[in-house]
Amino acid sequence: MRSARKPREGKPTLCxxxxxxxxxxxxxxxxxECGGDRNYRRRTGRRRFAVLGVPLLSRGSTGPVVECAACHGRFGTEVLERPTTARFSAMLRDAVHTVALAVLAAGGTASRExxxxxxxxxxxxxxxxCTAVQLVDLVEALEADTGRFMPEINPEGALLAIEIHEALEPLTPHLEAAGREAILFQAARIALADAGYSPAEQEVIGTVGTALGLAPxxxxxxxxxxxxxR
Structure with missing residues (x-):
């Protein structure tokens, strides 16, 4: 539904x-329309045929619509599927944090680089x-969580397969291709900081790619x- 401004006040029409x-x-x-986060009202309406501004016959209901409290534009409720700027930032922050932990869990935390x-x-x-100590503590805690692991890589270590999907899949529809690639590229750069990719790191990066909707x-x-x- 396209935005529709409220009509300007003026003389009532005949009918x-x-x-x-x-x-x-x-x-x-x-x-x-405003280009930012705004308050909204979710509204439903009743349509009536009016003569000289006096409502007479019912013409059914309309809506629901989302009405911006600032510009008064009205939109279809699908606009609520898009996260607010604040929510999007939080989702992106959590996604990067989860991916970084997953790579560390796969490759270990011995390398300072x-x-x-x-x-x-x-x-x-x-x-x-964020500090290195915090990340190491989190990885150690995750490795002790035997309920969440990727047995095909490391039966004894938690590698965040579930968390990767939970963090990335809700974010993916709202990212352009360049943004999705940037997250995976960052994961690859972390893995390569000490040497080449280990099999576990390759598997984790592949999982990240799947969650981001990237082709193999x-x-x-x-x-x-x-x-x-470099």
């Missing part, structure tokens, strides 16, 4: 269909206070491209 709106909910959404690159990625995503050939291309960056 026509008028809509009486009723608010049934509210919240915050990303308004495409790998830890430093993982810390840099997580801080850049929004966790400004694109995953391989990005992994090879990461080798050329």
């Amino acid at each position: 026509g269909v008028r809509t009486s709106w009723n608010t049934v909910g509210d919240g915050e959404f990303f308004c495409e 790998v830890l430093d690159r993982a810390v840099h990625a997580v801080r850049s995503a929004g966790y400004a206070d 050939e694109d995953v391989l291309r990005l992994m090879e491209s990461a080798r050329t960056v």
